[in-house]
Amino acid sequence: MIRKAVFPAAGFGTRFLPATKASPKEMLPLVDKPLIQHGVEEARASGIRDMIIVTGRGKNAIEDHFDVSFELEAMLAKKGDRKLHSLVRSISDMGDFFYVRQNLPLGLGHAVLRTMDMVGEEPFAVILSDDVIDSKVPVLRQMIDVYAKYSAGAVLAIQKVPREHVPRYGIIEGRKIGKGVYEIVDMVEKPKPEKAPSDLAIIGRYILPPSIFPALQAIKPGAGGELQLTDAIRALLSEERVLGYEFEGVRYDAGTKLGFLMANISFALKDPEIGPPLREFLRKERIS
Numbered sequence: 001m002i003r004k005a006v007f008p009a010a011g012f013g014t015r016f017l018p019a020t021k022a023s024p025k026e027m028l029p030l031v032d033k034p035l036i037q038h039g040v041e042e043a044r045a046s047g048i049r050d051m052i053i054v055t056g057r058g059k060n061a062i063e064d065h066f067d068v069s070f071e072l073e074a075m076l077a078k079k080g081d082r083k084l085h086s087l088v089r090s091i092s093d094m095g096d097f098f099y100v101r102q103n104l105p106l107g108l109g110h111a112v113l114r115t116m117d118m119v120g121e122e123p124f125a126v127i128l129s130d131d132v133i134d135s136k137v138p139v140l141r142q143m144i145d146v147y148a149k150y151s152a153g154a155v156l157a158i159q160k161v162p163r164e165h166v167p168r169y170g171i172i173e174g175r176k177i178g179k180g181v182y183e184i185v186d187m188v189e190k191p192k193p194e195k196a197p198s199d200l201a202i203i204g205r206y207i208l209p210p211s212i213f214p215a216l217q218a219i220k221p222g223a224g225g226e227l228q229l230t231d232a233i234r235a236l237l238s239e240e241r242v243l244g245y246e247f248e249g250v251r252y253d254a255g256t257k258l259g260f261l262m263a264n265i266s267f268a269l270k271d272p273e274i275g276p277p278l279r280e281f282l283r284k285e286r287i288s
Contacts, residue, residue: 002144002207003050004118005043005125008111009036010056010102015256024059026129028260031267031274035254036062037091039129044094046140048125051095052118054102054111063099068092107226112208113216121210123147126229128204132263135249139205146181146245147207153240154212154233157205157247158182166196170230172244173197180246184237189222189230200244202230203251209240 013025020028026036033041040051055062069088076085098118102111112126125140133139139157147155158172170189174182186197206229215232222228236242252266253259269275 001148002046002048002123002125004122005040005048005051005127005140006112006115006119007036007039007051007053007127007129008102008108009059009062009129010054010111011105016260022058024061025255026059027061027065028254030132030254030260030263031271034065035132036129037065038132039127040066040094042133042138042140043125043127045138046125046144048140049095050098052098052100052115052124054100054114056102056105063097066092066094066097105226106221107224107228109216109219109227109229109232112229113213113227116213119210119213123207123209126204126206126208130253130255131204132252132254133203133205133247133249134252134266135247137248139247139249140207142247143205143207143245146243150178150181150243151241152207152243153209154236154242155207156184156233156242156244157203158200158244159203159246159251160199161201163193163196163199166191166193166199166201169201169203170228171196171198172200172202174200174244177243180248182244182246184242184244186237187230187234189228200246202244203247205247206233208233209236211236211240 009026013020016025027034030038043051053062073085073088100114100118102114143155143157161169167190170187171191172184173186174184177183212232215235216227219231219235222231233242252263254263268278
């Protein structure tokens with residue numbers, strides 16, 4: 001039912017400067033894979049084949065990463081390193097990759113709008129690679145199941161956050177209709193804690209209908225002159241059934257330095273090769 005996933009990746013990554021001055025934030029390594037690859041793997045494991053990546057100036061490394069590297073593969077084959085050769089080839093085999101340029105930093109809504117011609121008249125997913133989620137069942141797979149079960153028009157991943165953190169997120173107002181499932185009646189972008197309708201925040205996973213595109217074209221730019229995706233989804237509430245889903249899994253905000261480090265430590269500890277010596281190091285240093 002959901003065949004396409006959109007990956008907005010045109011931002012400047014200013015929180016990670018100077019590391020992101022010449023290298024895309026999406027290519028920062030989470031242990032041994034760039035952040036965006038974790039998102040692509042989640043989409044692929046959820047049954048999606050078409051990956052639409054929204055890039056900007058200086059993001060060529062993303063395209064190179066998911067492209068075939070003939071020279072590298074030839075070198076690995078010559079050395080007889082079948083394991084690494086298979087690993088490198090598997091990256092370009094994850095799906096069919098398409099790229100569209102966001103030439104101006106006009107917000108998440110504008111990034112999604114840039115994919116209108118590629119998506120066409122069908123529902124699609126949006127994955128923000130900043131939000132790394134460790135789960136047994138891919139979060140997007142969980143959302144697709146909810147989308148099908150409740151005949152939804154849209155499904156948004158949501159998570160409870162501390163009240164003092166609500167100004168960082170889009171916050172929903174909804175009524176619970178199932179385990180972890182809320183029918184959304186309203187939403188607000190980055191409210192003050194005392195004015196927030198709930199503590200349920202929208203996290204970087206969406207299933208959206210094609211009607212989101214005319215909604216994005218109709219809304220006016222918000223703060224900073226940016227098109228807010230939340231505003232466009234809010235405009236759909238009178239026409240589409242929009243659900244919020246409290247996903248099962250542990251989420252790391254890898255768009256911040258602390259969240260990125262926490263994700264790296266957590267994923268590294270689970271790695272069969274480096275996990276045990278890392279845990280021993282942390283024990284000796286009395287860090288853990």
